[in-house]
Amino acid sequence: MVKKIITGNIAAAWGARLSRAEVIAAYPITPQTIIVEKLAQFVSDGELKAEYLHVESEHSAMAACIAASQMGARAFTATSSQGLLLMHELLHWASGARTPIVMANVNRALAPPWSVWVEHTDMMSQRDTGWIQFYAESNQEVLDTLLICYKLCEDKEIQLPAMIGLDAFYLSHTSEIVDIPDQELVDKFLPKYEAQYPIDIENPLSVGSLSMPHQWYPEFRYKIYEAMERVIPRLNQIEEDFYKQFGRRYTGPLELYNTEDAEVVLIISGAAAGTVKETVDILRKKGVKVGAIRLRIFRPFPQEELVKALSNVSFLGVIDRSFSFGHEGAIFSEIKAALYGAKNSPPMKNYIAGIGGRDITTDTIKKIFDNCFNCLKKNKIDTHIEWVDIKV
Amino acid sequence: MKKLEKLVSVKDLPEAPVSNVPSLNQKTGTWRVFRPDVDKEKCIKCSICWRCCPDISIDVDEEGFPIINYNYCKGCGICAHECPKNAIKMEREGK
Amino acid sequence: MKRAGIPTEEFIYSGHTACPGCGAMLVSRYLLKVLGMNTIMNIPACCFAAIPGTFPETCLGVPLLYNAFETTAATASGVEAALKIKGKKEKINVVGFAGDGGTADIGIQALSGAIERGHEIIYVCYDNEAYMNTGMQTSSLTPMGATTTTNPLGKKGGWRTRNKKNMMEIVAAHGIPYAATVNPSYPLDFIKKIEKAKSIKGPSYIHAYSVCPTGWRYQPELGLELGRLATETGIFPLYEFENGVYTINYKKKTKEVLEYYKLQGRFRHLSEDFIKEVQAVVDKEWQKLLYKEECSNKY
Numbered sequence: 001m002v003k004k005i006i007t008g009n010i011a012a013a014w015g016a017r018l019s020r021a022e023v024i025a026a027y028p029i030t031p032q033t034i035i036v037e038k039l040a041q042f043v044s045d046g047e048l049k050a051e052y053l054h055v056e057s058e059h060s061a062m063a064a065c066i067a068a069s070q071m072g073a074r075a076f077t078a079t080s081s082q083g084l085l086l087m088h089e090l091l092h093w094a095s096g097a098r099t100p101i102v103m104a105n106v107n108r109a110l111a112p113p114w115s116v117w118v119e120h121t122d123m124m125s126q127r128d129t130g131w132i133q134f135y136a137e138s139n140q141e142v143l144d145t146l147l148i149c150y151k152l153c154e155d156k157e158i159q160l161p162a163m164i165g166l167d168a169f170y171l172s173h174t175s176e177i178v179d180i181p182d183q184e185l186v187d188k189f190l191p192k193y194e195a196q197y198p199i200d201i202e203n204p205l206s207v208g209s210l211s212m213p214h215q216w217y218p219e220f221r222y223k224i225y226e227a228m229e230r231v232i233p234r235l236n237q238i239e240e241d242f243y244k245q246f247g248r249r250y251t252g253p254l255e256l257y258n259t260e261d262a263e264v265v266l267i268i269s270g271a272a273a274g275t276v277k278e279t280v281d282i283l284r285k286k287g288v289k290v291g292a293i294r295l296r297i298f299r300p301f302p303q304e305e306l307v308k309a310l311s312n313v314s315f316l317g318v319i320d321r322s323f324s325f326g327h328e329g330a331i332f333s334e335i336k337a338a339l340y341g342a343k344n345s346p347p348m349k350n351y352i353a354g355i356g357g358r359d360i361t362t363d364t365i366k367k368i369f370d371n372c373f374n375c376l377k378k379n380k381i382d383t384h385i386e387w388v389d390i391k392v
Numbered sequence: 393m394k395k396l397e398k399l400v401s402v403k404d405l406p407e408a409p410v411s412n413v414p415s416l417n418q419k420t421g422t423w424r425v426f427r428p429d430v431d432k433e434k435c436i437k438c439s440i441c442w443r444c445c446p447d448i449s450i451d452v453d454e455e456g457f458p459i460i461n462y463n464y465c466k467g468c469g470i471c472a473h474e475c476p477k478n479a480i481k482m483e484r485e486g487k
Numbered sequence: 488m489k490r491a492g493i494p495t496e497e498f499i500y501s502g503h504t505a506c507p508g509c510g511a512m513l514v515s516r517y518l519l520k521v522l523g524m525n526t527i528m529n530i531p532a533c534c535f536a537a538i539p540g541t542f543p544e545t546c547l548g549v550p551l552l553y554n555a556f557e558t559t560a561a562t563a564s565g566v567e568a569a570l571k572i573k574g575k576k577e578k579i580n581v582v583g584f585a586g587d588g589g590t591a592d593i594g595i596q597a598l599s600g601a602i603e604r605g606h607e608i609i610y611v612c613y614d615n616e617a618y619m620n621t622g623m624q625t626s627s628l629t630p631m632g633a634t635t636t637t638n639p640l641g642k643k644g645g646w647r648t649r650n651k652k653n654m655m656e657i658v659a660a661h662g663i664p665y666a667a668t669v670n671p672s673y674p675l676d677f678i679k680k681i682e683k684a685k686s687i688k689g690p691s692y693i694h695a696y697s698v699c700p701t702g703w704r705y706q707p708e709l710g711l712e713l714g715r716l717a718t719e720t721g722i723f724p725l726y727e728f729e730n731g732v733y734t735i736n737y738k739k740k741t742k743e744v745l746e747y748y749k750l751q752g753r754f755r756h757l758s759e760d761f762i763k764e765v766q767a768v769v770d771k772e773w774q775k776l777l778y779k780e781e782c783s784n785k786y
Contacts, residue, residue, distance in 0.1 A: 051568035056600030063558035067565030098408040206545035208553030219402040396543035415502035415546040439491040446512035464501035468508035469708030
């Protein structure tokens with residue numbers, strides 16, 4: 001084990017290297033470029049034995065990964081924003097074909113106007129694609145989650161692809177201390193990949209034929225639904241194994257911070273969760289009963305876990321670093337739906353923050369907490385959605 | 393992986409949509425309007441008819457004569473048109 | 488074992504749902520006869536995506552990966568890369584088998600990338616000259632004068648006036664090691680070229696003439712005759728491009744374009760003048776091809 005001070009992008013590249021990715025097909029896009037460059041360096045130096053495809057677009061990158069995965073090779077790709085959107089058609093294909101591809105996505109805002117800074121709309125727009133979706137808070141988590149994901153995705157009961165979101169620049173280009181585990185330990189944790197339906201010359205298969213309405217298209221989709229239901233229980237088991245092997249504990253789909261006796265809780269995804277937790281510390285010192293929940297996994301959506309975590313909360317502020325035009329923030333909608341019919345369904349408000357990379361500071365979070373308490377005191381939510389720190 | 397026959401419910405399906413049953417259950421011969429008839433007297437056993445069938449429904453017997461598989465022949469008529477000795481005639485089905 | 492000049496073994500089952508007289512079936516049949524069972528086919532949305540039938544049936548006796556429309560060459564690249572990293576590429580043929588739409592239009596980017604990266608794949612375009620699977624709409628390989636459902640015959644004309652994109656030139660411009668045109672009406676030439684493509688340690692491109700009775704509107708029995716006319720008129724010349732050198736395999740340009748055009752319903756509306764225009768274009772392209780052969784053989 002080696003401790004290095006590295007950026008999220010380098011951590012992602014290490015994650016792919018330690019996972020022994022065999023086929024890497026990726027197209028450069030700011031701010032993901034360092035991932036593909038570092039992997040190219042690993043391959044050039046002979047430190048990673050992989051086929052590196054200089055694909056001509058993200059769409060072809062995903063196509064090549066799907067094919068390679070179907071052929072029994074562990075496939076890895078990375079992208080961001082526009083690139084992720086370009087792959088959209090094939091994201092559905094990857095989950096429909098049940099290929100355990102793992103992808104690092106540097107969360108970046110969408111154009112126009114052009115922006116290279118952090119926003120989660122790119123990944124939120126992929127909610128329906130059947131991919132398991134993680135949002136990382138630290139570079140260590142980026143590396144670790146990549147390893148965990150391959151083990152999770154390749155499980156015969158799962159067989160679904162996964163994407164790990166890391167915030168543009170806050171994680172991708174910011175250095176933190178990262179523990180890089182030994183290859184031998186990773187090999188023990190993550191065995192070799194074996195395709196579920198190997199392409200075998202002796203027993204030829206046609207993969208992806210036409211399927212009629214009366215048989216069996218709906219049933220294939222039902223299988224994806226069933227597999228998604230198995231993800232969180234299996235993830236919890238794998239994270240237990242991970243802790244035993246590497247000594248780092250991850251807590252499944254949610255990270256709860258001071259929520260047991262909190263009156264007001266904020267929920268958020270991504271690196272800004274760190275800022276929320278820091279603000280919670282500041283307020284707790286003043287005796288204010290606040291807490292935070294970091295939503296680590298967005299798909300499958302951890303309904304049960306959230307209902308349990310919010311069972312004693314008086315007010316919930318949901319911070320979305322994205323927006324679904326025509327409605328509201330994605331996390332907000334989904335939590336509302338999750339709490340439908342729950343014993344405790346606290347009043348909640350949607351705060352849209354950090355759009356286009358606008359910084360989320362402790363001041364921002366303090367403002368949000370203040371607003372939550374105000375609403376709670378007045379027993380009235382001022383507005384359903386508030387775009388925070390916007391110059392209106 | 394065993395052949396995917398007798399599928400009844402979602403439990404019988406593979407996880408991914410993979411097919412491995414040869415299409416031989418589809419008897420495309422029912423599509424035919426015209427059927428090819430081989431005149432063995434004229435046939436010179438060149439096998440050109442076997443070669444040009446898009447449905448692979450012409451086989452060749454030990455003597456070298458063509459055997460039309462009427463289960464699958466769609467009656468396109470290419471064999472009749474290509475036969476160098478006009479030994480194949482297309483006759484209307486049902487006559 | 489051979490019969491009538493071609494290998495006897497079949498790798499396609501009957502019972503597939505191709506139209507009677509489908510050219511793509513002859514193309515795929517001859518292709519697989521040469522490549523054999525150690526072949527992985529990558530097929531996008533096209534006629535051949537529907538032809539093998541519905542789950543759980545398939546008409547192919549070799550592994551087949553269906554892929555999204557634009558991605559045939561990218562998928563084939565992924566297959567080839569996976570086989571290479573597993574050390575299994577040596578004996579397995581990786582084939583991209585797409586129609587003209589999936590090759591020249593929506594699929595051209597992936598094809599360009601795959602050739603540029605030098606993957607060891609055999610890319611076969613079965614050219615039936617329109618988006619036949621979706622109902623015969625115009626593609627960039629639809630020939631001059633044809634009517635299609637998006638170039639329908641109307642009161643103001645409407646038929647296609649532009650000429651086909653030259654895919655052979657496009658792949659040649661990439662410096663592809665080997666490219667060839669094939670035509671099921673010339674099966675021995677077809678077989679030879681697939682043998683050559685099989686041996687190439689890099690990408691190869693096969694442009695296959697593929698008749699379509701449904702889209703071109705002619706009696707299906709004329710399928711192979713149309714193929715012969717296509718080559719004898721110079722509309723579909725048989726030639727190869729190998730390491731920069733052009734070789735024309737069939738030099739007898741003996742028939743007029745009209746003889747080929749008059750047999751197909753998609754050309755029925757054309758005036759004599761237009762046919763003369765087409766003839767002029769075909770003659771010019773033929774001259775250019777002869778010249779390319781001469782030049783490329785010199786240096």
